[in-house]
Amino acid sequence: MTAEEVLSYFSPDRFINGLRARSKDGVLSEMSRILAEDDDIRDPGLLLEMIRRRESLGSTGLGKGVAIPHGRSTAATQTKVVFAVSRRGIDFDAMDNEVCRIFFLIVAPYEDNKQEYLPLLGKIVEMVNREDVREKMFAVECFDEFQEVVRGALGE
């Protein structure tokens, strides 16, 4: 999966520079609401329910300040990602008990016919496993800068 392929799941409309939410559930709601404006996802309530349920199986706070809530739902007709940064950091029940500052919300259709969901999740994890990439992502101020970080991280 190339940088451009990864970036095709992102959009300036799904980029949040400075989450307002202060709690884990607030972050999930704020990020799901962004998807409500998307034509391919029109029932953010159903989506939020799925995302919350997935969190109950184990926090998607991977540690080192990154959380990647994700899942598949009947409410989605396309795979989409929301990227968000929290300046203050959020207690997300992360595995290392550190607050999370970088968030990716990934939603995929119930039937992942193109089998794009897990490879995409894998690419995002691969990027955020690098400290230099995490630092750059936390510092981005606009979507263009975010795209540059992804291109740099994935070698293009």
Next chain:
Amino acid sequence: MSDRVQKLAQLQDLELMIREVQDPASKEQEEALGFSVGGLEQLEKAREKLIKQIPGQDLRVYWRIRRRYERAVVPILNRICLGCFQELPTSRTRAFTDSDPLPTCESCGRVLYWL
């Protein structure tokens, strides 16, 4: 969005998650990426609870379709049923009241989840 159709969509999402947690390959893939996946029991409980909130006739429709297809509830996009990709007749509208039978696709019979 009809509450009855939404409940079935919820059930379908929940059953998908249960299958993912039960499937060793899918669980392993997530764990290899660093995520923890547990809690099958609580998912089963949530499923039991949800089923109690769904009218029996709707559940029978859902299970009947599930015997034939992986997905019983499908979204519609630009008047196309995303289960069988047939276009819906223009006479089909969003109007649906709780006393009506579930809205289903005339071609494949799946429950239509109006988008």
